[in-house]
Amino acid sequence: MTDIEPETREVTEEEAAKILAAGRRVLLGIHRNPDGDAVGSALGLAHVLRGRGADVTCLFAEGVPEPFRFLAGADRTVREVPPGPPFDLAVALDCGDLSVLPKAWPARGRWEKLLVIDHHPVRRPFGDWTCRDTSAPCVGEIIVRLADLLGHELDRPLAEAAYVSLVMDTGFFRYPSVTPQAFRLAARLLEAGVSPWKVAYRCDEDFPASRLTMLVEVLATLRLDAAGTVATLVVAPGLLPRLGLPNEYLENVINFARGIRGVEVAAQLKVNDEGKVRVSLRSRGRVDVAELARRHGGGGHHNAAGCTLEPPLEAARERLIADAAAAIAALPPLGPGDDGFFDAN
Ligand SMILES: [Mn+2]
Numbered sequence: 001m002t003d004i005e006p007e008t009r010e011v012t013e014e015e016a017a018k019i020l021a022a023g024r025r026v027l028l029g030i031h032r033n034p035d036g037d038a039v040g041s042a043l044g045l046a047h048v049l050r051g052r053g054a055d056v057t058c059l060f061a062e063g064v065p066e067p068f069r070f071l072a073g074a075d076r077t078v079r080e081v082p083p084g085p086p087f088d089l090a091v092a093l094d095c096g097d098l099s100v101l102p103k104a105w106p107a108r109g110r111w112e113k114l115l116v117i118d119h120h121p122v123r124r125p126f127g128d129w130t131c132r133d134t135s136a137p138c139v140g141e142i143i144v145r146l147a148d149l150l151g152h153e154l155d156r157p158l159a160e161a162a163y164v165s166l167v168m169d170t171g172f173f174r175y176p177s178v179t180p181q182a183f184r185l186a187a188r189l190l191e192a193g194v195s196p197w198k199v200a201y202r203c204d205e206d207f208p209a210s211r212l213t214m215l216v217e218v219l220a221t222l223r224l225d226a227a228g229t230v231a232t233l234v235v236a237p238g239l240l241p242r243l244g245l246p247n248e249y250l251e252n253v254i255n256f257a258r259g260i261r262g263v264e265v266a267a268q269l270k271v272n273d274e275g276k277v278r279v280s281l282r283s284r285g286r287v288d289v290a291e292l293a294r295r296h297g298g299g300g301h302h303n304a305a306g307c308t309l310e311p312p313l314e315a316a317r318e319r320l321i322a323d324a325a326a327a328i329a330a331l332p333p334l335g336p337g338d339d340g341f342f343d344a345n
Contacts, residue, residue, distance in 0.1 A: 008116075008125040013142065016131035017149035019115055020049065023089035027081065027111055029059045030093050031100035033247060033278075036168025036203060038094040039068040041117070041139035044161035045091065046073050048143070048152045057081060061102035065248035067203045068164060072157035080104050087111040092127060094139045096120030096299050117142055120299060121290065137177035140165020141185055159192035163199055171252075172200065175303065176285075176343050210243040218253055218268075223317075224260070226325035231257035232317055235270035258282040264331075264340075265289060265324040269309075269317055277309040277316040285342030287327050295323065 011019070020026075026049055030038035039060075046058045050073075060077040068074060081104065090111035095101055096118055108114075114127035119136040136142050140162040147158055166186060170178050173186075190196065221234040233254060240247060250270070257266035265287050272278040279296075281289040283303045290305040298307025309316040334340055 008127055009129050010125075011115075011129045011131050013131060013133075013145055013149060016115060016117065016129070017146050019089065019113075019129060020045075020091070020146060021052070021150060023049065023054055023091075025055045025057075025085065025087045025089070027057050027059060027087040027090040027106075028093065029090065029095075029101060029105055031095045032062070032102050034060065034062060034065060035094075035251065036068060037138045037140060037165040039064060039074075040071065040161040040163070040165030040168070041093045041143045043068075043071050043073045043077075044140060044143045044158045044165070045093065045117075045146070046076070047157045047161065048147045048150060051152055052150065057087070059102070059104060061104040062247075066246055067206070067248060070198075070202045071161050071164060073161075081106050081110060088113070090114045092116045092118075093143075094118060094120075096122045097124060098126040099297070117146075120301065122299065123294065135179070137175070137179065137182045138162075138165040138169035140169075141182065144185060144188075154188060154192045156193035159189040159194045160199065163189045163194045163196075164203060167199060168203060171255075172204070177301070207249055208245065210245050211249045214239060214243055214245055214249065215253060218250075219256060222257060223321075224263070225321045226328060228260075228262040229264045229328045230321050230324045231260055231263045231266045232321060233257050233266070233268045234313065234317065235268065237271045237313075254280050254282050258284055264328050265292070267317075267320050267324065269313055269320070271311065271313055272308070275311060277311055277313050279307050279309055279316070279320060281305045281307070284340070286331055286340060287324070292323055292327055 028042045028046055030042045042058055046056045049056050058077040059081055061079055064074045064077055116127035116130040118132050119134055119139055121134045133142055144162045218233050218235055223232050254266050254268040264284050266282045268280045270278050281293055283289040288302050290300045290302055293300050293305035293307040296307035296309055300306055
């Protein structure tokens with residue numbers, strides 16, 4: 001899909017709710033390499049719209065990642081859009097850029113209007129309308145507010161989906177994106193029947209043994225550069241298929257690299273299905289890795305971002321290390337008594 005919409009109009013949540021309320025045949029889509037927020041926000045919104053009688057197609061081109069398959073509606077997603085009349089409304093969730101939509105996303109013509117619901121700071125908004133709250137820790141939070149506006153009672157299927165969004169995008173309430181409002185939302189979700197241990201267990205503590213084999217192999221690729229301020233990890237080509245392990249189990253492995261004392265920027269590189277080098281970036285807080293990612297056509301948040309580089313992998317690694325080292329060198333020096341801890345959203 002190449003039809004970027006320069007005429008994107010920012011809409012309020014009230015307007016977005018009206019747009020959603022008018023949708024009869026609705027297509028929901030999420031970004032590639034879907035994470036818990038993408039999955040939770042899409043399944044939560046699908047549940048709300050179906051409750052209103054809309055005909056909802058939930059496009060998960062890569063299927064539902066194993067840890068999130070317990071969510072209601074996970075079994076009603078499709079990998080490609082079935083033939084049929086055009087959708088009157090398409091909704092893209094948790095997508096900061098057009099390029100993160102999957103290849104299976106249909107071109108305009110299969111849908112009439114596109115609403116983007118997102119929380120990423122962006123440079124190139126797309127779609128006919130965007131409903132964006134960069135202060136929301138997850139898109140799931142926006143979905144709950146939209147459900148409130150639509151008069152949908154916060155029931156357990158919606159609450160569980162939103163809770164998955166919330167915990168997965170905040171690292172279980174770790175990150176600076178966590179606000180008092182996020183905890184108020186969490187309280188409402190628990191009151192609606194969410195079991196925090198069930199979600200933590202399904203999402204984080206229920207994996208095949210081969211995940212640990214993968215961890216051993218990936219962590220063995222650790223390289224520290226720029227006086228120990230840049231850490232890189234590489235996922236060897238073919239590693240995951242060899243172990244029979246889906247992509248989602250790579251999630252958060254990079255945090256081990258970021259956690260090394262002295263590291264400001266961590267990067268994890270992996271050759272994707274198209275032969276490009278997919279890079280995940282994490283910052284301890286002083287460096288804006290979203291800015292680093294944008295330089296290579298990617299994007300994300302201050303502390304967590306991603307981009308795609310040309311192969312070969314080792315050359316991409318060197319380029320990234322040089323970029324990250326330059327960004328770190330440009331940081332203002334630490335003041336006396338400053339240990340470098342930085343709390344930025
Ligand atoms: Mn998100």
